[in-house]
Amino acid sequence: MKNYFQLKIALCLIIISCSTKLQAQDRVIEVTAIRNENKSVDFFYKKNMPGSYTIKIEFNGLTNTSAADHYEQVIEGNFGKLLTLRPTNKDLGISYGYKTSYAFGNSRPKVDSLFQYLFPFKKGAKITIYESGNVNEKYFGAEKPESWKSYSTNSKTADSVFSMRKGIVVNFKNEFQNDTLTKMVYTSKTNNIVIEHEDGTYAIYKGFKKDSFKVKLGDIVYPNTMLGTLNKFNNENYILHFGIYYFDNKAMFDSSKLIKKSNSPYIYLTPYFYTAEGVIKIVAKSSYITDFNESILTKEMTKKEIKQRLNSKIL
Incomplete structure (x- = not known):
């Protein structure tokens, strides 16, 4: 058979x-x-x-x-x-x-709302996290999704960005060069990457320098895998926008509901993050020190992946 x-x-x-x-x-x-x-x-x-x-x-x-x-x-x-x-x-x-x-998208996610994510920067980095406003609401008068939650960081250096959780690269945009002439408060022309997780959630990372990606479409990434390098915004700071969401199965095929939800079929998470201060939920404008440990790195690995990791450490 x-x-x-x-x-x-x-x-x-x-x-x-x-x-x-x-x-x-x-x-x-x-x-x-x-x-x-x-x-x-x-x-x-x-x-x-x-x-x-x-x-x-x-x-x-x-x-x-x-x-x-x-x-x-x-x-x-x-x-x-x-x-x-x-x-x-x-x-x-x-x-x-x-x-x-x-x-x-996965219309039947099994979301683990207690999952502990890593911050998308190298271990030991001190970062200040801000909550990002909704662009459609702020500039186009649209209704903000009820669950809207997006974060951002500012840096004076071109920091590397790392994955927050194991997943597969399902989408990325690598088109835009740094605009050194135009002063902007917002632009949609940002290079970004989307990673799908095992429970049907997705992480989006926005703000990469063109051609700085270290992964490609279809790659499996693990916690703390380097994704790319940040781009400069307005010739001043390097800004990363990131968020975690899953799909609203009632809206995926219903355009009338998308209009009411600012053209968004997403439900956003307020996730837990593993830090040097402990497991936290982000408080806007607060600073944290990034951290990770072996159990977080291997939590979603298969037995084969764990064995390969152990063998590589021995070598």
Whole structure:
């Protein structure tokens, strides 16, 4: 049965490659259906980008099956099976039509609100943390999301930025050079990186110097992995904006709700941070000394990753 399933997936990917080669260049997720000898229909997906996506299939004209007319699933792997339509009358085939839609993000997160994050700077650094205002509310008169929470730091030096938790790099922008001529209070032209965590939360880090990234799309990073170097803002300070959020599953596919929430499908966390002073929740304009220990570094590692880390330390 295992070999049969693998053969069907391989056949599915060949069909996708041959029939939708041009379309595949633009689509993140491709779905195809395979009719089986027993009259059932298997649906498979292929995902062309890292990270979790939520996919929806809406059926129309379903006959000879008891399947629901809609289907939703969070997909993480590069390819796999979505569902099977089974015939009510095994002597007849299933008739159906369908359309698919998908959105970036995990719509079914299992958020660990007690998780202890690291500050995104090297151990022993003294940093002052500020709470950042919501740009849409401040400059465009939009309603701020109820849970809005974003942080920032200022520095006179081009500090390196480190990951706050293990995760996978699912998005980054590396386009913008430092603007040395224009005096600004805000700009959307910032290089940034997004990392997805195991529990379905995401961390965003904004303010990198162009081409300073030390990781690439799809990389797995660990706590205290160097991500890149900060860029200068207004030829004065080096500023990092960072925050942690997860997706509001009720808003991911509902544009009317996004409008009411300042075009944000996110719910923001007020996380705990591990510091030299202990485990804290940030108090705005307060200073902290960054810290980490071995248990935090290995907490989300697999047994194989822990073994590799021990071997590398021995060497």
